[in-house]
Amino acid sequence: xxxxxxxxxxxxxxxxxxxxxxxxxxxxxxxxxxxxxxxxxxxxxxxxxxxxxxxxxxxxxxxxxxxxxxxxxxxxxxxxxxxxxxxxxxxxxxxxxxxxxxxxxxxxxxxxxxxxxxxxxxxxxxxxxxxxxxxxxxxxxxxxxxxxxxxxxxxxxxxxxxxxxxxxxxxxxxxxxxxxxxxxxxxxxxxxxxxxxxxxxxxxxxxxxxxxxxxxxxxxxxxxxxxxxxxxxxxxxxxxxxxxxxxxxxxxxxxxxxxxxxxxxxxxxxxxxxxxxxxxxxxxxxxxxxxxxxx
Amino acid sequence: xxxxxxxxxxxxxxxxxxxxxxxxxxxxxxxxxxxxxxxxxxxxxxxxxxxxxxxxxxxxxxxxxxxxxxxxxxxxxxxxxxxxxxxxxxxxxxxxxxxxxxxxxxxxxxxxxxxxxxxxxxxxxxxxxxxxxxxxxxxxxxxxxxxxxxxxxxxxxxxxxxxxxxxxxxxxxxxxxxxxxxxxxxxxxxxxxxxxxxxxxxxxxxxxxxxxxxxxxxxxxxxxxxxxxxxxxxxxxxxxxxxxxxxxxxxxxxxxxxxxxxxxxxxxxxxxxxxxxxxxxxxxxxxxxxxxxxxxxxxxxxxxxx
Numbered sequence: 237x238x239x240x241x242x243x244x245x246x247x248x249x250x251x252x253x254x255x256x257x258x259x260x261x262x263x264x265x266x267x268x269x270x271x272x273x274x275x276x277x278x279x280x281x282x283x284x285x286x287x288x289x290x291x292x293x294x295x296x297x298x299x300x301x302x303x304x305x306x307x308x309x310x311x312x313x314x315x316x317x318x319x320x321x322x323x324x325x326x327x328x329x330x331x332x333x334x335x336x337x338x339x340x341x342x343x344x345x346x347x348x349x350x351x352x353x354x355x356x357x358x359x360x361x362x363x364x365x366x367x368x369x370x371x372x373x374x375x376x377x378x379x380x381x382x383x384x385x386x387x388x389x390x391x392x393x394x395x396x397x398x399x400x401x402x403x404x405x406x407x408x409x410x411x412x413x414x415x416x417x418x419x420x421x422x423x424x425x426x427x428x429x430x431x432x433x434x435x436x437x438x439x440x441x442x443x444x445x446x447x448x449x450x451x452x453x454x455x456x457x458x459x460x461x462x463x464x465x466x467x468x469x470x471x472x473x474x475x476x477x478x479x480x481x482x483x484x485x486x487x488x489x490x491x492x493x494x495x496x497x498x499x500x501x502x503x504x505x506x507x508x509x510x511x512x513x514x515x516x517x518x519x520x521x522x523x524x525x526x527x528x529x530x531x
Numbered sequence: 532x533x534x535x536x537x538x539x540x541x542x543x544x545x546x547x548x549x550x551x552x553x554x555x556x557x558x559x560x561x562x563x564x565x566x567x568x569x570x571x572x573x574x575x576x577x578x579x580x581x582x583x584x585x586x587x588x589x590x591x592x593x594x595x596x597x598x599x600x601x602x603x604x605x606x607x608x609x610x611x612x613x614x615x616x617x618x619x620x621x622x623x624x625x626x627x628x629x630x631x632x633x634x635x636x637x638x639x640x641x642x643x644x645x646x647x648x649x650x651x652x653x654x655x656x657x658x659x660x661x662x663x664x665x666x667x668x669x670x671x672x673x674x675x676x677x678x679x680x681x682x683x684x685x686x687x688x689x690x691x692x693x694x695x696x697x698x699x700x701x702x703x704x705x706x707x708x709x710x711x712x713x714x715x716x717x718x719x720x721x722x723x724x725x726x727x728x729x730x731x732x733x734x735x736x737x738x739x740x741x742x743x744x745x746x747x748x749x750x751x752x753x754x755x756x757x758x759x760x761x762x763x764x765x766x767x768x769x770x771x772x773x774x775x776x777x778x779x780x781x782x783x784x785x786x787x788x789x790x791x792x793x794x795x796x797x798x799x800x801x802x803x804x805x806x807x808x809x810x811x812x813x814x815x816x817x818x819x820x821x822x823x824x825x826x827x828x829x830x831x832x833x834x835x836x837x
Contacts, residue, residue: 291828298831460828463826463827463828464827464828465827465828465830465832465833466828466829466831490830
């Protein structure tokens with residue numbers, strides 16, 4: 237049978253790279269692995285991140301921390317809202333991506349919608365959780381005594397491979413809404429949605445370095461994450477198989493908090509509080525002017 | 532072997548060697564691709580530390596700030612055993628006495644900038660007085676700036692004579708001549724200024740004041756290293772090199788060492804002949820040394836504030 241077209245078009249496959257400091261670099265190690273679609277055919281090559289990629293991502297997250305945590309909470313909320321807007325406008329593409337990996341059309345649609353709604357939800361919380369968790373404490377001296385939540389710093393996130401995108405968005409929202417920056421390790425099984433999501437982040441006013449995404453082997457990267465002195469907390473998804481005891485043990489050496497993500501109640505403001513530390517300030521009550529006005 | 536003194540073979544500075552810009556940039560880029568084994572890296576990190584001139588050259592400097600810096604030079608990171616100290620502390624002339632006192636009994640030298648640093652826009656008399664003051668206060672090393680304006684106007688004799696006069700005023704103190712390469716404009720001019728400085732008696736040539744961007748870069752440092760090499764072949768006199776400004780990461784410092792080793796050789800691989808002018812580099816090197824020893828990536832939160 238003669239074909240109508242002499243040449244058939246070769247499809248242009250996307251190179252899935254990492255997301256570090258607002259850029260899309262390849263892995264420093266040059267290692268790749270093949271990601272298959274639902275029926276087992278090769279879909280794409282993804283980067284198998286190394287400890288040096290982790291190191292680079294952490295230093296990007298650390299340099300972004302000052303600017304992100306120092307930003308007005310209201311403005312952080314605007315940026316999260318913007319992320320939802322951009323995801324909304326790209327949802328067709330994201331749905332197709334999820335379907336390639338075996339989700340049904342309705343499942344995929346549902347997952348993306350849930351992602352968008354989670355973002356909107358946490359956008360609202362950005363400048364409100366502080367009032368909820370702050371307090372003025374009664375003390376027996378002439379001081380005002382305040383307790384206020386402050387972001388922990390750089391958070392390592394081990395995200396789930398079930399419902400990969402939604403799991404990632406849920407874990408990430410509470411972390412960044414509270415002013416932390418993060419390094420997300422998307423598990424080998426299902427990394428493509430994470431990197432597609434990075435493209436949403438890159439086009440949504442989110443400063444580079446606030447969210448960094450690595451694809452690769454959690455068991456390889458976890459020891460480095462646990463011992464890294466510049467990561468303040470690790471938030472892990474309970475569905476991911478990892479050696480929790482070893483993680484907790486190593487993390488003790490550098491005062492790192494190890495937190496299990498509470499999937500039962502993902503939209504609670506307590507997911508923000510999980511990654512906050514409480515600072516208490518004593519402020520002397522004194523007269524500041526001859527009129528006797530006090531502050 | 533009898534060597535002719537520099538004065539007898541003074542070249543025509545209008546005809547210095549032309550630099551192949553593309554070649555220099557490519558060669559400099561290649562030094563960053565060397566594979567450095569772990570044991571060499573450990574050794575090199577120690578060496579980088581020993582070559583640092585801890586620097587504070589701010590309008591807001593105070594005696595206490597200088598004492599802080601000197602304390603840091605003596606106690607880089609007490610938790611780490613067997614690490615070298617830095618080479619010197621670099622301050623303005625009016626802080627030399629304070630620094631000298633704070634560093635008493637240590638091997639850390641005191642370097643002072645002089646000659647109307649950083650612009651160099653003043654009279655010869657003032658520049659000489661500035662230098663003599665720094666030396667009389669006890670400076671072991673003097674970092675002078677060349678008159679870039681005169682250099683651009685083609686008054687090479689003026690620039691030469693000025694350096695020679697300052698060198699004389701330095702007495703026993705070693706003289707580092709800052710070319711301020713960021714204001715020179717081309718590699719050819721950097722090469723020319725390097726030669727003028729060396730023939731006029733510089734003990735060190737130094738890229739930048741740190742006040743002008745770009746400061747030290749690998750290509751510009753390579754141009755100067757090659758000038759030092761050619762000067763050594765012609766006169767037999769060894770001259771030191773100090774890149775300053777913009778080198779804040781250990782990795783970059785290691786690349787500089789590779790470049791130094793491959794351009795000038797082992798004889799220059801000590802703090803007598805090579806320095807890094809930097810303030811934040813020391814902490815990064817300390818973090819890398821601790822990383823090498825513990826196998827854990829480090830956090831700046833556990834190291835002193837610069």
